[in-house]
Amino acid sequence: MLTKWFLWMGLTMLTGSPLLSLVLLAGLMFAADRFTLQLFPSPVRAFKRWQRAGELAGTILTNTHDRRARAELADIRVGQKRYQEAVDLLRPNLDAGDDDVDTLYLLGVAYLGAGDAPRGELLLTEAERLDADYRQGSIDLERGRFRLQRGELKGAQEALERFLQVRQGSVEGRVLLSRVLDKQGLDVEAKEARDAAWREYAIAPRFQKRRDRWWAWRARPSRPLTYAAVALVMMGVGAYLTRYLPTHDTSGPYGAYYDEPYAADDVGGDDAE
Structure with a gap:
């Protein structure tokens, strides 16, 4: 953290702009993350998904009966939380006879996200x-x-507990379960679920940690929030201190000699003689 602060201070001294330095520092941190932890989402992957979505949309415009393209685009839309669009894309597939588990699951999730819980639950049951x-x-x-999300806490707890019996190492599942328990007023059980989520994250292999990092931080929110608060305080102190850094004198070494004496002597210009 101190390294980032000193780096930001150095960039501020070079650029003369705390805001520009903050932008440059963010760019450097993002570039460093790409080669190390990969905490931030990949812009290349996001661009490729956006590009693929455009290609699929064009395919569907050309051939509205291309069910494979509809299914793939619906999967992308669900990942983007554009659930109603996913419903509109997949519903024709179901009407055309696609009642396989992949279609039922994806359409069920899309209906749940779009707010149609009865249809979503029915499709997931199928x-x-x-x-x-x-x-x-x-x-x-x-x-x-x-x-x-709907506030059906008992049903949510039952579903998440069944899920954790199958996938015991899921950090996401334990964090969601802790939220359910919190809303039920079970503070001790919720804390135990969060602690278990953090333990699972700590012993997970590196590739799994990269995937579960955001959920692990939700299990221990005090850590990232503390880091962010310290960073903001340091940046604020740095911005305050930069106001008192020595600046370059644009008038030059002879500026005072040429400006003030002539300004005092030449009161009336040529007409004063």
Whole structure:
């Protein structure tokens, strides 16, 4: 943290602008993250998904009956939380006879996200009937997530506990369960769930830590918030101190000699003689 502060101070002294220095520092941190922890989302991956979505949308405009393109684009829209668009894309597939587990699951999640809980729950139940262990309990994970959003705490707890029986090392599942327990007033149990989520994160392999890092920080929110608060305080102190740094005298060494004496003597100009 001190390193970042000194780096920001150095950039401020070079550029003369605290705001520009902050932008440059953010760019440097993002570039460093790409080669180390990869905490921030990849702009290349996001661009590729955006580009692929555009290609699929063009394909569907050309051939509205391309169900494979509809399914792939709907998956992208669900990932972007554009649930109603995903429903509009996948509903024709279901009407055309695509009742496989992938379509039922994805359309169920889309309906839940769009606010149509009865249809979403029904489709997830049908998907579970076809494959109870689909994607290692992902059906129960989505049930728990959206039930929590709707305030159905008992149902959310049951779904998340079933999910954690299948995928015991899930940091996300434990954090969601802790939120359910918090809303039920079970503070001790909620804290135990958060502690368990952090333990699972601590012993996870590196590739899994990269995926679960945001959920792990939600399990221990005091850590990132403390870091952010310290960073803001240091940046504020740095901005205050830069006001008192020595600045370059643009008038030059002879500026005072040429300005003030002539200004005092030449009161009337040539007409004063």
